[in-house]
Amino acid sequence: MANKKVGKKSQAANDFLEPKPPINVSATDVGTGRAFNSAAASVAFELPAGSPPATSYTVTATFVATGSGGDGTNGTTVTQSGASSPVVIGGLKSAASYTFAVTATNASGTSASSSSTGSVTVTSVPATPGAPTASVTAGSQNDSVTWSAPANGGKAITGYTWASSDGKSGSTASTSASVAQEATTSQTYTVYATNGNGNSGTSPSSNSVTTPPFFPPFFPFFPFFPFFPFFPPFFPYFPFFPFFPPYFPPPPTVGGGGGGCSCQATYCWQCPCGNCCC
Secondary structure (H helix, E strand, C coil), rough: CCCCCCCCCCCCHHHCCCCCCCCEEEEECCCCCCCCCEEEEEEEEEECCCCCCCCCEEEEEEEECCCCCCCCCCCCCEEEECCCCEEEEEECCCEEEEEEEEEEECCCEEEECCCCCCCEEECCCCCCCCCEEECCCCCCCCCEEEEECCCCCCEEEEEEEECCCCCCEEEEEECCCECCCCCCCEEEEEEEECCCCCCCCCCCCCCCCCCCCCCCCCCCCCCCCCCCCHHHHHHHCCCCCCCCCCCCCCCCCECCCCCCCCCCCCCHHHHCCCCCCC
């Protein structure tokens, strides 16, 4: 780095020197709308008083720690250039922590690096869930759909939205859903996750599942006859199911005795003649 001169008369000479290192460097997580493992930080800075102007700046992010979605190695760096403050640097691992430093450049050269910031955790939308698993709920016309929670991108997942191939959809806070379907229809399911930064990508489709027809429970019909306790002899002639008319045999003839009377009666005690016998 060339020596910088001080004073009004030397300002013109300083214009041909590289900038001084940037100061007051700070970084904040962008988060909103960032794809999983493509998180970003907005890095702000300024040149110190008396520095030759800069035409561009380069921000360097250094990976220092992993989170639920980060999978980098300490010391791994990502760089991004910009014409002014702030510079948004992307391509960072979700839920991972980074420090940030800045250099300034003009036609005469590049400054020394600024001091690094403290570590900043960057976040994104959740990872795309895997394909759900669909099955039929026994004894109903509901499909059961389940899936595994994906990496949350550094912010808690607040819900899931499922959709079926026949146009139905719904939301849930859990990793399962029970979906009422029409009998004998077949469908597949997809799902995406949501956190404070937005929605994940949509999962691959589940296996196809066919909803079976519904058969109500079968209860055999046994008719109740109020007179059953009083007339046991009639019971054998009534069917158990009401698909055939009950059968009543014709009453037998009860013959008269010495009095010569006769009548049509089922039992002797029903005959009006006093001297009839069976």
